Amino acid sequence: MPARKSSAWPLAQAYALLIVYASLYPFSGWRDQGIAPWAFLGSPWPRYWTGFDLAANTAGYAPLGFLLALAWMRGAVAGERVRNLRAIALASGWGTLLSLALEALQTYLPSRVPSNLDFGLNALGTILGASLAGALELAGALARWHRFRLRWFVEESRGALALLALWPFALLFPASVPLGLGQVFERLEAAVAEWLMDTPFLEWLPVRDVELQPLVPGAELICVALGALVPCLLGYSVMRSVGQRAVFAALLLAAGIGATALSAALSWGPSHAWAWLSLPVRLGLVGGLLLALALLPLPRRGCAALVLLALVIHLSLLNQAPASAYFAHTLQTWEQGRFIRFHGLAQWLGWLWPYAVLAYVLVRVSTNEAPPRIPQ
Numbered sequence: 167m168p169a170r171k172s173s174a175w176p177l178a179q180a181y182a183l184l185i186v187y188a189s190l191y192p193f194s195g196w197r198d199q200g201i202a203p204w205a206f207l208g209s210p211w212p213r214y215w216t217g218f219d220l221a222a223n224t225a226g227y228a229p230l231g232f233l234l235a236l237a238w239m240r241g242a243v244a245g246e247r248v249r250n251l252r253a254i255a256l257a258s259g260w261g262t263l264l265s266l267a268l269e270a271l272q273t274y275l276p277s278r279v280p281s282n283l284d285f286g287l288n289a290l291g292t293i294l295g296a297s298l299a300g301a302l303e304l305a306g307a308l309a310r311w312h313r314f315r316l317r318w319f320v321e322e323s324r325g326a327l328a329l330l331a332l333w334p335f336a337l338l339f340p341a342s343v344p345l346g347l348g349q350v351f352e353r354l355e356a357a358v359a360e361w362l363m364d365t366p367f368l369e370w371l372p373v374r375d376v377e378l379q380p381l382v383p384g385a386e387l388i389c390v391a392l393g394a395l396v397p398c399l400l401g402y403s404v405m406r407s408v409g410q411r412a413v414f415a416a417l418l419l420a421a422g423i424g425a426t427a428l429s430a431a432l433s434w435g436p437s438h439a440w441a442w443l444s445l446p447v448r449l450g451l452v453g454g455l456l457l458a459l460a461l462l463p464l465p466r467r468g469c470a471a472l473v474l475l476a477l478v479i480h481l482s483l484l485n486q487a488p489a490s491a492y493f494a495h496t497l498q499t500w501e502q503g504r505f506i507r508f509h510g511l512a513q514w515l516g517w518l519w520p521y522a523v524l525a526y527v528l529v530r531v532s533t534n535e536a537p538p539r540i541p542q
Contacts, residue, residue, distance in 0.1 A: 174240060175237040176328040177233050178236075178237050180332065181230050181233060182264060184515070185264065187514060188226075189269075189278075195275060195277060196275060197274060199273065199274070203280075204270060206273065223287035223288055224290055226291060228292070228298075230261050230295060231261045231295030232295035232296065233295075234256070234257035236253075236299045239253045239308070240312075250304065251300070254296040258292050265285050265288035265292070269281065269285045318414075320406065322404070326400055327404070329400060330397060334421045337422060337425040337426050337429060338515075339429065339515065341429075342487070343381065344393070344447050345389075345390050346393055346480075347516050347519050348481050348517065348518075348520035349517075350517050383445075383446040384446075387447075388480075388483060390446065390449075390451060391453040391454040392454070392476045392480035393454070394458070395458055396480065399458075399461065400469075401418060402414075403470040403527070412462055415458040415462075426442060427442075470531050474527055474531070477520055477527075
């Protein structure tokens, strides 16, 4: 029997990369401090810790253990399915090794402090996540999900499903425009200029003749509408029926609105959770929903092609505008304040999600698609 192509494996890879970023941020000041990288294992436990620290370190690695175990059990890595106990052991081992390596590397970062307590909690979180996957497999929950996936989605859908699962988490990082993921031009330009400072290559950097201009309400409305439409079309490109698409679009937009409200609550406080719902944003959300409903009958390949057009327009409009000073202050809260550990995870998702969708859809539309197999 061929291996099942599960979305758990690409999700596990993405999550592992995000853990690496969050553990080694800010990637500066590397130096040998005269301490063996494994010395933290024998150090006394930290004197100051909170219940939140314990929960965060345990919960942070639980999804990795869950996804790795699920990937092995569903046959996404091995040529044949791996038994539950072996999958749990493999997932727990690899997650623990990753935590050990990252804690050891923190020895060379003066801004980070390796901890045996963090390492133990990370390993515990990996084991708990992997065990949960094994328990769900034994209970038959994963088999039911597999049958549901076959009824709703075509076989070659794991890439789209992985991207769709990441979309709400990408929205948690504050965006200058609601649902406006991928606004990287201004920060990328500043970062390149900083890297090239004091080098002759700085003169090669193109200089803009006109400063970036804030989005007018009409352009903001279009950005919000396209930001809502793109994930809907991505889902349509791997779904089987019009009715399923309608249910999916409603649930997806509800998740997007909820994630954006949560982001606002984390940034400015619970009383401001809905402060982002200005008139252009509300009209954009309604417009995105109406477009999603109007495009329900569009063939899958047409939906994939339309994703490309919508993303190009969306990113073009979004990256012609600067981030407001108020938004820049919000970013400082995330980057330097209480969200420092969560910062790397959400930031990179918010920046790269649209470009990952572009790459995925380009591959989809450039390859011949086999006729879908109808599940029995």
